[in-house]
């Protein structure tokens with residue numbers, strides 16, 4: 001991997017990750033954010049029947065002009081049942097959503113009328129079809145309601161329900177497992193009484209949240225709090241039984257206790273450095289048929305590696321838009337490492353500008369939290385001036 005570029009490594013990971021090809025059928029209540037697999041055609045016309053847009057009176061429009069009075073001979077509510085046809089020279093009260101009786105072709109809103117006893121006087125003429133919502137005027141039986149590959153939002157669920165569709169076939173969610181490694185790690189849930197030399201594991205929760213935000217289902221967020229490769233193998237066995245992708249953090253560099261590196265070595269994985277900062281050390285492998293993508297342990301390296309290499313694949317599969325890239329002007333001069341694609345943390349400021357946040361070091365987890373974009377500096381760029389345009393990636 002010595003001279004591997006970011007794009008080459010991204011392509012390698014894309015080739016490793018086998019996206020699920022199965023589908024499942026879920027009810028609408030569980031379908032939010034899921035992705036359709038085929039176009040969904042309407043089984044019905046919408047509206048289902050000709051109905052009133054207003055509370056008022058159903059009339060034959062040709063019979064109505066300003067000052068017309070008609071006897072009120074009945075009422076149609078928005079409720080089951082077909083109303084009787086409207087007799088000529090009469091009207092019926094009608095409610096919004098109620099079926100318009102045969103023979104009626106317009107609705108007079110109640111506020112345009114005066115009712116005295118059983119007679120209504122209409123104050124102005126109405127045209128044919130006014131305030132009548134025709135059957136099929138929204139969509140026709142057989143028309144496409146939703147396309148394939150659509151991520152379902154509330155408005156999509158609403159039209160399915162309106163058409164009487166209770167269940168929808170969706171892509172099976174990609175199942176990811178997250179494993180953090182390092183004997184120095186403890187979980188924040190364990191409280192403040194940590195030993196000298198211990199730190200809180202922030203990568204598990206970061207990767208778990210990032211994977212879920214990218215539309216994946218995280219089946220396990222495991223934690224290997226020692227540097228034993230046998231223990232990691234155990235975690236991998238659990239993970240691989242229930243995952244399409246295993247993400248690890250830590251233990252892939254050049255130290256003496258690189259548990260992920262050792263494990264990947266045993267299973268014939270690939271470990272090396274790529275032309276990227278942060279996120280130089282990178283590794284991949286396959287265990288029990290499940291791809292493993294291993295990120296360096298430094299918190300910023302892990303987070304950025306996920307955004308660069310894995311998030312685009314997961315988002316695409318989950319029907320989410322790709323991360324937004326925007327050109328912005330730098331507020332200050334910036335130096336970058338020759339031969340490495342650098343992803344600096346940035347904060348957007350007014351006028352389409354961006355200022356770097358914290359430094360380039362990959363332990364600056366608070367600096368990462370204070371940023372809202374990554375500044376993508378090409379491998380060949382070593383110096384940028386205030387006012388220069390840079391590509392930013394929204395976080």
Ligand SMILES: Nc1nc2c(c(=O)[nH]1)N[C@H]1C(S)=C(S)[C@@H](COP(=O)(O)OP(=O)(O)OC[C@H]3O[C@@H](n4cnc5c(N)ncnc54)[C@H](O)[C@@H]3O)O[C@H]1N2
Pocket residue numbers: 180181182184185199200201202203204249250251252253254255258278279280281295296297298299301362363
């Ligand atoms: N001699 C060399 N040393 C290092 C090199 C190198 O090329 N030669 N590369 C450096 C770079 S760059 C990085 S990045 C790291 C990657 O190391 P590892 O993947 O082996 O990660 P660890 O050593 O396990 O951890 C690095 C760092 O991150 C902290 N860490 C680890 N896991 C977590 C976690 N879950 N939550 C929060 N913080 C975590 C860990 O304590 C370390 O401080 O290697 C450099 N070294």
Ligand code: MOO
Pocket residue numbers: 276277278279280281296298301361362363
């Ligand atoms: O490349 Mo490392 O990921 O800078 O910290």
